[in-house]
Amino acid sequence: MxxxxxxxxxxxxxxxxxxxxxxxxxxxxxxxxxxxxxxxxxxxxxxxxxxxxxxxxxxxxxxxxxxxxxxxxxxxxxxxxxxxxxxxxxxxxxxxxxxxxxxxxxxxxxxxxxxxxxxxxxxxxxxxxxxxxxxxxxxxxxxxxxxxxxxxxxxxxxxxxxxxxxxxxxxxxxxxxxxxxxxxxxxDETTCTALARYGEALGIAFQISDDVIDICTPATESGKVPGTDLREGVVTVPMLHALAAGDDAAARLRVILDTGPVTDDARHAEALELLRASPGMAAARADVHRYAQAARDELADLPPLPARDALAALADYVESRTA
The missing domain is CATH 1.10.600.10 (Farnesyl Diphosphate Synthase)
Known part of the structure; x- marks a missing residue:
């Protein structure tokens, strides 16, 4: 209800x-x-x-x-x-x-x-x-x-x-x-400023979670074709974490990404497999948690209104998308 x-x-x-x-x-x-x-x-x-x-x-x-x-x-x-x-x-x-x-x-x-x-x-x-x-x-x-x-x-x-x-x-x-x-x-000004900071942190958490979903979620679940960022040549936070892993998989991924947009189906599938197996996905999820928590922290001193609970629930939802 x-x-x-x-x-x-x-x-x-x-x-x-x-x-x-x-x-x-x-x-x-x-x-x-x-x-x-x-x-x-x-x-x-x-x-x-x-x-x-x-x-x-x-x-x-x-x-x-x-x-x-x-x-x-x-x-x-x-x-x-x-x-x-x-x-x-x-x-x-x-x-x-x-x-x-x-x-x-x-x-x-x-x-x-x-x-x-x-x-x-x-x-x-x-x-x-x-x-x-x-x-x-x-x-x-x-x-x-x-x-x-x-x-x-x-x-x-x-x-x-x-x-x-x-x-x-x-x-x-x-x-x-x-x-x-x-x-x-x-x-009041204090409330407006806190809400602005909340929105900034929430927005970053949401975008990183979107980037993780683009890599990790099958199309039947996300409603989107996975790996869209790869095909468009957009290097996202999860990709950067994966590249920073420093292992052989990261080195191979760098070779693929350095060519720009990954439009070849075989290379695209290989890149997705490397990304999904990379510790970079866990690092990106940790980023989502960190920014979602920063958003919740900004609400702590605001009046205990139902709207505050709704905003906190939205931060929880953003975090749960990639849990």
Whole structure:
């Protein structure tokens, strides 16, 4: 049986969903309305709006700006997802054709820009500190994308680079979501800061767990084709741990990875086998635990509200995904 909080969040998320479609439905051109609606429909599980709503529980959750904050974070998320699809040449997003598969890259980029513009319009109606948070997060998202594409500097610390990329590219938006909800609801500064740190740690834990799942979980369980990062030439935290093992398997894995994207089926299967047998998987799981625990630690001094328990449960869930 669901709790009162679950019911209230469900009702609020239903209103967020309506507002998402309404924000994009008033676009001046029919194609923009159709395309924007497609982007929102393929947007996913609405985790970030839920985080914004939970953050608002530490202030006044009935402040009318709270729903707008939840819409803002989802619009930013949706726009960045579809810009990623253009860069990666992805054909599907959450089980439906991506915008760039339906139309072309130019139109897809413009649709993503439109969604970001609508987010900025809503953000401008919040207070200046909230608008600053939104713009700072956009800078971090773009910086993370650039640094991932550029790769680690020659001779630089690859692990530190990988963590920095995921902090900017993924965790920053999760941190923004929970902090923005708290700020528009009037939570105190100490609470807002703690929630931002919680979101940052949670986002890193979630991304590392995703990277472990990409390697270790069969497609029938994860719903994804395993080894996608290998095929795209993305070197993840679990891979870096595996390469650092210093044994013969690590040396062979380095030979395979040094060629770039692993598209040959036989080499791809070999790389997956090496990774799954590597001590790097245990090291990556330990990283997930460490960041999930850091997220829980940030909640320790917050008021003992049902929202705090829900946020702690989310950190537990992220950790359990790769247990």
């Amino acid at each position: 669901g709790t009162a909080l679950d019911t209230e969040l469900h009702d609020a998320l239903s209103e967020v969903e309506e507002r998402l479609h309404k924000v994009l439905a008033d676009a001046e051109f029919e194609f923009a309305a159709i395309g924007g609606r497609h982007l929102v429909t393929a947007g996913g599980k609405r985790i970030r709006p839920r985080l914004a709503l939970l953050g608002a529980r530490f202030g006044d959750p009935d402040d009318p700006r709270v729903l707008d904050a939840a819409v803002v974070v989802e619009l930013v998320h949706v726009a960045t997802l579809h810009h990623d699809d253009v860069m990666d040449g992805a054909q599907r997003r959450h089980g439906v054709p991506s915008a760039n598969a339906l139309w072309d890259n130019k139109l897809s980029v413009l649709l993503g820009d439109l969604v970001l513009a609508r987010a900025s319009e809503l953000g401008a109606d919040l207070d200046p500190r909230c608008l600053r948070l939104q713009s700072d997060t956009l800078v971090r998202l773009i910086r993370g994308q650039i640094n991932e594409a550029a790769g680690a500097p020659a001779g630089g610390d690859q692990m530190a680079h990988a963590i920095e990329v995921m902090a900017d590219k993924s965790a920053s938006l999760i941190a923004m979501a929970v902090e923005l909800g708290a700020r528009v609801a009037g939570a």
